[in-house]
Amino acid sequence: MEVKPKNLRQTKSxxxxxxxFxxxxxxxxxxAENVEIKCSRCGTVQCIGSCRQEAKVHISSW
Structure with missing residues (x-):
């Protein structure tokens, strides 16, 4: 059985x-050192870390 710390929520915060953005x-x-991540809500792709600091905006076709 795995023992979880009682203050796990405090650690995450x-x-x-x-x-x-x-x-x-x-x-x-x-x-994160280098991450390129796409927002699941608006589709914006962001570079975080030492990669390029400009964002690429997703243009939807609907």
């Missing part, structure tokens, strides 16, 4: 939040 949706918690 200490991690920095990374949010979409377009719609402010929480993308992930933590620190």
């Amino acid at each position: 200490k991690l920095p939040e990374v949010r979409c 377009q719609c402010n949706k929480l993308l992930f918690l933590g620190i």
Whole structure:
């Protein structure tokens, strides 16, 4: 049986939040060296870390 710490929720809240700059949706918690992530809400692709700092905006065709 796995023993989980009682303060697991407090541990998660200490991690920095990374949010979409377009719609402010929480993308992930933590620190990343190089990440390119697409927001599931608005479709914006963001580079986080040492990759290019400009964002690519998804243009939907509907």
